[in-house]
Ligand SMILES: Nc1ncnc2c1ncn2[C@@H]1O[C@H](COP(=O)(O)OP(=O)(O)O)[C@@H](O)[C@H]1O
């Protein structure tokens with residue numbers, strides 16, 4: 070029996086994205102090196118503003134103005150470097166090789182065209198030969214997510230609720246059979262129960278097709294339930310990564326520990342869930358040479374005030390950016 074080719078991964082090197090604003094330059098993604106492992110679900114977690122969405126858009130070379138990718142490479146297996154490919158190859162990669170739901174996807178459906186027509190448009194723009202089969206596939210996905218597919222396909226966006234639009238967004242990300250799928254906060258408009266069942270379906274489709282999924286969320290509970298690996302972002306940089314069970318059982322970065330403590334379901338005691346104190350880094354923090362987490366860190370040391378900790382290997386499959394951890 071022929072062995073299946075290894076699932077496509079993504080190799081990110083030295084990636085930098087800056088937003089130029091009236092207040093100054095925001096380093097939203099600041100020199101990130103990351104390997105997204107093929108055939109797994111990678112959760113990317115961090116507070117609002119930590120750069121998760123910008124990283125996701127940069128992986129597609131699709132950062133909107135006033136953001137700009139200033140450095141780095143994103144090599145997608147089977148596609149190439151998104152930063153240097155010609156525009157047409159980039160366009161074909163988006164959707165076909167890499168399916169995605171960006172965070173604003175709720176609003177990015179075309180308001181003037183029925184959902185079914187948009188599926189056909191998507192198919193045509195990627196030269197799909199069998200458009201009937203594509204529609205069947207769309208229907209099947211919508212039904213799996215508990216929707217009345219015929220009704221949805223003949224609807225306009227404004228006729229659907231926020232939760233329905235999010236599920237339609239997930240359908241669009243999956244319908245072209247992309248090997249890599251990026252889902253940015255895909256279930257925030259759903260109640261807890263629907264969120265759990267939609268994510269369960271995403272998991273089963275991932276297993277059936279051996280997909281590589283990047284799941285972005287601010288909810289550590291979602292990561293705990295679904296992700297094989299977890300990447301923790303803070304202030305546009307990576308704070309920690311590893312296998313989900315390792316990171317949850319033995320978080321090394323004080324920020325990761327804070328995120329875990331803030332989840333009642335995981336800390337095991339509703340009364341003991343503690344929100345993370347302090348606020349995310351601002352422009353002032355970025356220009357200093359201190360650890361980005363310095364102001365909020367319960368374990369800071371003298372060294373942390375004058376140096377940025379490097380992101381280093383901290384065990385099998387583990388990396389962390391923390392002087393305290395490295396000193397042990
Ligand atoms: N369009 C924009 N203009 C200016 N700054 C932006 C824009 N989009 C994001 N940012 C800034 O970039 C940083 C990262 O944002 P984002 O990637 O959306 O983070 P996350 O998805 O983790 O919430 C934040 O400081 C945010 O304010």
Ligand SMILES: [Mg+2]
Nearest residue numbers: 121122123172
């Ligand atoms: Mg976001």
